[in-house]
Amino acid sequence: MKKHLFLLLTIGSFLSSLQVIRAQTNEIETEIIDSVYSEVLKESREFWVKYPDNYNPDGTEKYPVVYLLDGFSLKENLEAVYDNYWGHYLPHMILVGVSNRTNRVRDLTTSQIKMRRGQAMDQDTGGAENFTQFIEKELIPYIDSKYPATSYRTLIGHSYAGLFTVHMLVNHQHLFQNYIAIDPSLDWDDQKLLMEAKEKLSSESYKGKSLFVSLAAEQLHMWDEDITMENIMDDSSEFTLFARSIIDFSTFAESQKQSGLNFSWKVYPEDLHGTVPLPTMRDGLVFLFKWYQFKSPQKYNNPETTVEELVELLKEQEQIYTQHFGVPTAPMIDEMLNGYGYMNMQMGQPEKAFMFFEMNIKYNPTSANTYDSMAEYYESQNDKENALKYLNQAYEISGDDYYKERIEALNKE
Known part of the structure; x- marks a missing residue:
């Protein structure tokens, strides 16, 4: 070993040191920008791939994969969490960040609508099933064939991509084991997916699946400071529908023990919609991989x-x-x-x-x-x-x- 590890007395200091001390100089390209042409979407879709630190191109090891929607805008958030928590909390994994910079609303929303929050929608909507086909039939097979990936997959999405993440769990649970829905837009189309999710969670099995949901609660109402987590469910205005939808879904999912879904959710009272991805990814990944952590460390x-x-x-x-x-x-x-x-x-x-x-x-x-x-x-x-x-x-x-x-x-x- 070219660099020695110092005497370490606790698991915490040990893992901290592991993340900054490497045994050998790694000259391998560990981050790649790639793309795949989609016959489903009729366009090329760009994504980035990051190998784990121990990746050896001559080795045979394969890795679980994290798929991050809005991958380029949320890249630094995922990398910050992963780089700080692999080892004791998280396994080595391949990270894949999928671009949603074009046709985002179309690809991530689950039904077609003409109006939203009192305004006309000037974008295509309701393409989630099509985008699902791209992920299932084109993206995942491409990743599995080109990169050392296992079939153990985690999906992370924020806002509309959080809506899509819940859609994937409810309607296509065979594709991923783990899901993180960050401040998901479950108010979409008068809570249509929310109602569907409730029906399926009460009647279908989700054993072996895990979901973490977050709510950014710094601003529950756009202009009424008196709306709090304690009284928000008493409000019926359009301004609180977004937060109420997340609360409604989460409390219901929490109650459906018979579904077998490993579920947790968390309210972030000091975070806004734009700041909540970072803490959610940290808490969500630690929750999803709680079983991975050492027994009796x-x-x-x-x-x-x-x-x-x-x-x-x-x-x-x-x-x-x-x-x-x-x-x-x-x-x-x-x-x-x-x-x-x-x-x-x-x-x-x-x-x-x-x-x-x-x-x-x-x-x-x-x-x-x-x-x-x-x-x-x-x-x-x-x-x-x-x-x-x-x-x-x-x-x-x-x-x-x-x-x-x-x-x-x-x-x-």
Whole structure:
């Protein structure tokens, strides 16, 4: 490992350090602007793709995917949340930001209307089903064929895109496991989708699906400051219909335990419609991946925890991940396995260090860094023969002169 992790005593500081300390210089292009021509929409649709930090083009690992609607305008929000929370809270994932800069209202609204809030609509509306066909028949297959993606998908949408997100859950739940509807426009067309959603949530199964909904409540009424969360449902004016629709949907969804939907919602009293995406993405993703978080995290840092206990904890974690993702999945991302190995080396617990390094090689056999770390372990044990063995494997995989230089230096000792 080219850069050492310092001794870390808590899981929090450990994860914080992981996000700024990288084992190897990564010269791979990790962010791509791509596009696909849609026969459904009769136009080319642009999107961006961001690989996770541990992406190895020569590896075989595949990743869950987050699809973000209005992807270019909300890009920084998603990246800020993801970059700060991957590791303990979120898995490595591929992020996809889909452009809705053209024909946004047409693509994201769920029915055709001529008037909205007392004014004539001068844009095409009601194209959500068409846009759904684009996502299902063209975009997802393209992503799945070109990028290392699994079928575990999350959809995030704000405002009209939040309306579309609820539409996708209610009418096309097979496409995504997770949904985040940010301040969704559920007032659309006299709450037509809201009524449909209520009917389906009360009669259909949504087991295995998760939804997080947010409401920006800094301005519940456009001009009446006396409208609050406590009395808004008593108001019947057009000015509060947007917020009332979200509250109505959320309280109903919360009550439908028999639907099997994993549901949560949150009111943001100090946020406006334009500022609520950032905190919603943070809270929503943490909620959706609550199952991903470590069980008994303190035991990983406790010097008194035995190797056998750690192995059992990791087995349990692996079972949870594999069950949710539907494919065999390592119990920790590679950076964490490596980091815990170094942490235990510095804490004078070589048996634990070896276990973490060995497990990292098992799950990441094409990563030169995993072999380099095992070589450092053997160097710490004054085992030159095995250190050279693993350094040679790292060099064979990568061809990096760094490993060649380390081999030559170790041979001179």
